[in-house]
Amino acid sequence: MAMSENTTEVLTGAGVLAVAAGFLIYLAQVGGVTLPSSGMDTYTASFRSAEGVGVGTDVRLAGVKVGSVLELNLDPQSFRANAVLSVQDDVLLPDDTAAVISSEGLLGGSFVELLPGGSIINLEPGSEIEDTQGAISVIQLLMKFVSGSDE
Secondary structure, eight states, rough: HHHHHHHHHHHHHHHHHHHHHHHHHHHHTTTTTOOOTTEEEEEEEEEEEOOOOOOEEEEEEETEEEEEEEEEEEEETTTEEEEEEEEEEEEEOBOOOOOEEEEEESSEEEEEEEEEEEEEEBBOOOOOOOOEEEOOHHHHHHHHHHHTTTO
């Protein structure tokens, strides 16, 4: 009888592990989790405010996810948030591309939006996207609206 109890425990444990693995795979697919692959280029960008952005935040172009934020650090000398962005290597960015922190709405999450310019020269992988716009605080906008301030 001891042998059948051990077999039942092992089978139950294996079933639980299989269900857990399936759940993790499902979450990765639904959540859009992607592992960095060889088909990604990196760029840097410096933002005055990176509120709402963190490692793993989407990088989008025309509303389509083309990468994610790999690193986000504070530059203690300039007090700016320096980000490293991964972008699919088949996406060629003009050298006048802008990186803007956008929101999906009043209650939505933030993402980094790439706005390509009209230049015929492309950014080299590893270079800096110099034209950036940081996050806009909704609370500050509401305070300006309520107070009637133009500042």
